[in-house]
């Protein structure tokens with residue numbers, strides 16, 4: 001969404017990857033922006049690393065419901081492809097870190113996104129923190145796998161980002177604002193696909209708070225409603241060579257450093 005200085009890749013030719021820890025994070029944080037990308041003709045892929053409640057109740061009906069909810073929300077937003085991971089909800093730290101990186105690297109290799117959205121590393125939720133770290137590791141500048149990535153941005157998730165400790169290390173400091181006024185109804189429709197996950201005001205995962213946050217973020221940038229992001233890296237210049245066809249993960253020696 002953030003336009004590079006070069007403008008080499010037209011919006012309708014962009015490939016956009018959104019990485020989320022749990023079903024509903026993608027809509028809460030970046031749903032309006034994904035709807036804009038899709039409406040502009042970009043190819044949008046969403047990776048959700050966990051089905052949600054897997055750690056507490058494997059194969060539960062609620063799991064199936066959350067998969068259905070995620071698929072329904074993706075359809076509403078115009079997402080072209082949804083990939084669901086198999087990490088244990090609220091227990092990403094029980095997995096070897098490489099297991100978080102592998103699914104991201106696999107999509108970097110296959111999909112070659114121009115824009116990547118991921119969690120803010122200072123969120124209160126540990127799964128979110130780890131997804132940020134895994135995304136950053138997969139998209140590290142020295143990796144040939146991330147050669148296609150021109151922009152790496154972090155999104156905020158109401159009920160997690162603002163719940164972090166009031167310490168500088170955790171602060172979400174947005175510097176990119178995307179106007180979502182025209183797609184706000186689409187974002188709300190996608191949120192309603194996750195009705196069971198929404199809270200009642202004054203919970204910060206209530207429709208009232210989510211709307212108020214969009215208005216606040218919009219006001220910070222002269223927009224009616226906005227989603228806000230921290231730009232971690234934008235690369236301006238010719239694309240490096242494409243990644244070689246190598247197995248994922250530890251094949252890249254820079255991962256060990």
Ligand SMILES: [Zn+2]
Nearest residue numbers: 021022025125
């Ligand atoms: Zn989450």
